[in-house]
Amino acid sequence: MKNVIIFLLIFFSLGFALPVGATVSAGTPVTLGNVPAGTAAAWGGNITRVNLTINSSTLHWQGFYGTITASLRLASGSGSDIKTMKTWNVNTLSGQVYVSRSSNIDFTALNSTSVSLDDVDSVFSFLLNSNDAAVNTGTNNANPQFYIGQYLVSQNSRPLILTFDNSSQPIWKEVVLRHASTGQPEDFVFVGIINSSGVAYNGEPAHYQLIVPENAAGDNVVTTYYFYGEVQ
């Protein structure tokens, strides 16, 4: 009884231990903690790894499309449920891919900072007054509703850009957000809505497709883009 109490004290002093489990048969030694750094295992949720390709479309916009290899890892529950661990592929992906020039996106500000396509043209000045200016590319206040973490981005509150699949159908949704208002390109975050069964403009299967402003005509410097997903 004493030991039981000790165990329970340890267990509950942790507050919320949610350990990883495995089931093995006799004669099979188990190695714990042997996950080397640099080989990312599935995170505790959906989006884990990305296989992205990029394709230049215009001199002012650069396209990205790609697939996301996702798996769901389960080591949850309580009591007897926590002793098994399963990993399997997820057929239905959901969520968003966030692409920005900022390596330090403030996700807490994404849903509350207002933005319009005019802001995009203003900051990415090479777009201004061009045929493929942001205002000619997307529609203000036309986004679908989605969540960033627990925060809601309301429907029709942000700019939406649609891009085509291989049948010239505008199926790919991209929402323009902003996490800061410094007047720099790093303020913007381009959000690709994940489509688990989408087809990219070139007919390849893809989970998202989006475009970002890039001055291929005027710049001869490397621009860096950072890709983020949300752990479900």
Added chain:
Amino acid sequence: MIKIQKLFFVMAVLFGFLFAQSAQETFLIVNSEDWKDVLSSAVYAAQNNYKHVFILTPEQGDYIFSLISGTSTPFYYFESEKPVNPNLFEKFSLLDSSRVFKKTNLANFFASQSKNPGAIVVDSQIGAEAVSVSPYAVFKGWGIYFSNPQQLTSLLDTLKSEGKEILVYGQIASVVPQNFVVKKINTGSIYLDNLELLKLFEKEKDIIQVVFTSGKTFEESIAKTDPVVLVGRTEITKELADWLISKPKLKGIIFDGDSDISGALQSIKKESGISIFTKLGTGYSTDAKVKPNLVLVLPSKNVILDINTPIYDYSTSSLKVEVKNKGNSKAYVQLAAELPNGNFISSPKKEIEPLASHKFELFLDSAGLSNPINKVTLHVFSSAEPKIIEAIDIVEFLNVKMENLQPRQESKEIQQNSLSGSSTTPTQSPYSDYFANINVLFAILVIIIVIILYLYGKNKITGRLNHQEGGFEPETKKEQKDKKKKKKAGKK
């Protein structure tokens, strides 16, 4: 005279470097095998809004060169005495030799170039401590200085003479001479030190976003102004949990390629509801493919345990589990076995040296179970620190092995006692229940066999009667029908 010229040249170059600013993204490229050079340069780059790139492999180094070389991208290239790719110095020199530098002790150099006169001193062998202080150094504009205990006094003397504000962080703070009045954080745990720093950070900056990491790797997300939060493989401390829960609007960042902390992240998400975003990769405008995160493995204390299959020992009614520490540091391990009757028994916490083993013994009597068991669920608590639990792994073993079976004579005695009706209690014999159960099962088996024999025998008897009537063959269906017809006809 030559020395003065050299000094003048170096100062001119450094002066130009320090004050060079560009509206375009300037790359700060560091080619060094030394993780301290990488980390210190990343802090410096973040303080000056440079894009930090370190050379992880020779191939990746060539790729970075190819990325830059075809453009007019501004860059600075630094190489240590031990570069990852030794060919890059010459290549970058051909692009612009005024922006290419080769230096000894790059870590110290970058720390000395920090924006503000402040210094954070950490142990040169503990990567997690340097990771923990990086955002604070970026935020404060201070440099990170690495030291071992032997060199600490000399380093502190130098920093003091330069008029720097000093924070000595982590394990090395325990050897700060008493005559030095410096700020120290040293709780004896990398996790609790990290929390202390978070609280210090919080006094100076509104914390809305943090980077969760194992402390075993470095990625550029670490050297930003978002504080780093160290988490164990599956666990976080109670203190950290309380801190996180107190911040409902907090968001978390992780980077793909970090050591496995998925269990801890699940706990964090579940308990605090924090949204966690993962940095998936990096793309460049001149390339067609997005690259994975650059993740550098840091020196760290790793606990890797081999848990051998538990063995049930008849002679002691105990479960023996051998645990081997295959890691590079001491492991603090505690086992708790979940038994088929729902009870738990736990072991004391044991310290296991690297490459050493310890045989844990869990006595089943104490859990009110004296039967041998063929299945056990082990909860393995482990850590590289004595005070903290970094991971809890739950492993269910099926078909537990048995050893030290009871000598034959003693077994007979127990069987005789059982058969004669005298009872044995678990305290008298650990396996009496086992034999009692066998007797019950045996009795049930006998009854079943008797019933089967009876039913089978009934059929056989019918066959034998037929045989007596003349046929050696069993009765056929046709014969049975004929018999029924005859019976009916007889009645009529």
